[in-house]
Amino acid sequence: MQTPQELELDQDREELQSYLLDHPDDFVTHILQFNEMLARYRAASQEITTKLEILRNDFNTRQYRNPIESIQTRIKRPASIVGKMKARGMDITLESIEKELNDIAGIRVVCSFIDDIYMVAEKLLAQDDLRLIRVKDYIKNPKPNGYRSYHMVVEVPVFFLDSKQPMRVEIQLRTVAMDFWASLEHEMKYKKQIKNSAVISEELRRCAETIAETDEKMLELRRQIEAE
Numbered sequence: 006m007q008t009p010q011e012l013e014l015d016q017d018r019e020e021l022q023s024y025l026l027d028h029p030d031d032f033v034t035h036i037l038q039f040n041e042m043l044a045r046y047r048a049a050s051q052e053i054t055t056k057l058e059i060l061r062n063d064f065n066t067r068q069y070r071n072p073i074e075s076i077q078t079r080i081k082r083p084a085s086i087v088g089k090m091k092a093r094g095m096d097i098t099l100e101s102i103e104k105e106l107n108d109i110a111g112i113r114v115v116c117s118f119i120d121d122i123y124m125v126a127e128k129l130l131a132q133d134d135l136r137l138i139r140v141k142d143y144i145k146n147p148k149p150n151g152y153r154s155y156h157m158v159v160e161v162p163v164f165f166l167d168s169k170q171p172m173r174v175e176i177q178l179r180t181v182a183m184d185f186w187a188s189l190e191h192e193m194k195y196k197k198q199i200k201n202s203a204v205i206s207e208e209l210r211r212c213a214e215t216i217a218e219t220d221e222k223m224l225e226l227r228r229q230i231e232a233e
């Protein structure tokens with residue numbers, strides 16, 4: 006038995022569906038399709054997050070150590086999606102958005118030590134349903150401003166009601182220390198929209214270097230302790 010509210014909802018749904026069939030180019034149709042697209046990226050993000058959590062738990066059980074401190078996910082905001090497409094001079098259609106953007110679904114994995122980053126990346130990529138699309142190793146090759154992180158774009162198949170779709174997800178792996186620098190630098194650079202002077206930029210780059218040295222030192226210390 007359906008409640009009166011449920012009956013009403015069903016009627017709404019039917020009305021909406023017949024409206025959409027009659028008006029395929031209506032903006033409501035586009036909004037719904039856009040939302041469906043975002044939901045597919047959310048599902049892809051869930052697939053990867055689950056893989057990461059399974060790896061974390063397995064490692065933790067066997068080595069009594071946490072290689073992953075935190076996992077954050079975000080779906081790109083509609084305004085950012087549109088802004089990026091415009092900046093690249095691309096048409097704004099669902100098809101072109103999906104083809105052009107690799108980072109609609111973004112996952113940030115904050116690791117404890119530098120070697121954890123490479124271990125997690127390797128164990129993910131060893132999984133035969135994942136396809137590597139692109140890697141940018143800003144740890145081996147830091148950006149001129151000092152930014153360090155390991156970026157990968159992967160493609161994961163996701164099973165929906167009536168289809169299986171390969172979805173792309175951007176994964177950023179970094180240590181707690183790299184995350185500390187990147188968060189503060191982002192805060193200062195983007196949010197306040199301040200044009201950094203050359204002196205400040207140089208200071209920031211030096212901070213990144215000091216942090217990188219500390220990361221190396223911490224790894225060395227952990228290895229010494231493990232060898233004892």
Ligand code: GTP
Pocket residue numbers: 108141148150152156177186187188190191
């Ligand atoms: P965009 O996403 O358009 O930047 O192009 P891309 O995917 O080629 O860029 P890239 O892989 O170099 O970096 C994408 C993401 O990494 C950004 O959205 C940020 O989250 C992060 N990132 C890159 N460079 C910096 C930086 O200098 N500072 C900080 N804080 N984050 C950065």
Ligand code: MG
Pocket residue numbers: 108
């Ligand atoms: Mg990006």
